[in-house]
Amino acid sequence: MKRRLVLLGPPGSGKGTQGELLAARLGIPTISTGALFRDQMARGTALGVEAQTYIAQGHLVPDRVTNAMVANRLTQADAARGFILDGYPRNVPQVAVLDGILDQAGTPIEAALEMRLDEDLIVSRLLKRAEIEGRADDTEPVIRARLEVYHSQTEPIIDVYRSRGLLVSVDSLGTIEEVSEAVMRALGLEQLDNQ
Ligand code: ADP
Secondary structure, three states: OOOEEEEEOOOOOOHHHHHHHHHHHHOOOEEEHHHHHHHHHHHOOHHHHHHHHHHHHOOOOOHHHHHHHHHHHHOOHHHOOOEEEEOOOOOHHHHHHHHHHHHHHOOOOOEEEEEEOOHHHHHHHHHHHHHHHOOOOOOHHHHHHHHHHHHHHHOHHHHHHHHOOOEEEEEOOOOHHHHHHHHHHHOOOHHHHHO
16 A cells, blocks of 8 residues: 655645545655744744745745755654645755655655646635635635746646646545545555445
């Protein structure tokens, strides 16, 4: 069974939600860089203070900061049995850094799950989330900036994983349960239902 996964897809495509469901199912952690940054910001750490200005504008936090944070998180004991990366890698250089970390340990990424969603739906979903969660970067101008960053820097990663034969794609349109079933099917996990 695949236990080292990367989630790909635009902001608002449901990576966080589906990542958590999948992680619970597989008994492995999700490693969400966005969540790690929000935790650092809430605690007012030096890393959080540095990340804050970039996140508030919808820009990527510098790779130097992000790569070190992820490398450190991957060394924690719970990641030894596998993990689901959500929000990382987010540009092509981060893919190379991740490869370096994992190749050294002989534990490469086994699948990249792409979640697809229409741009109009993305914006409306994120604006709705803003009302519920109050995330500071879920305002319309910042959402637009994040989408631009996604198209220019993150989308090219999809081809990288596709060319490695690791890409599986699901349509994120539907209820949480429907998308979750599509995710399980795409990863060949539906047989777990019967166990
Ligand atoms: P979303 O996917 O909804 O845009 P995230 O919670 O994944 O939100 O990320 C929030 C913000 O955290 C991003 O807009 C970016 O500023 C920062 N961030 C998250 N992951 C990375 C990363 N891999 N590299 C650089 N910045 C990141």
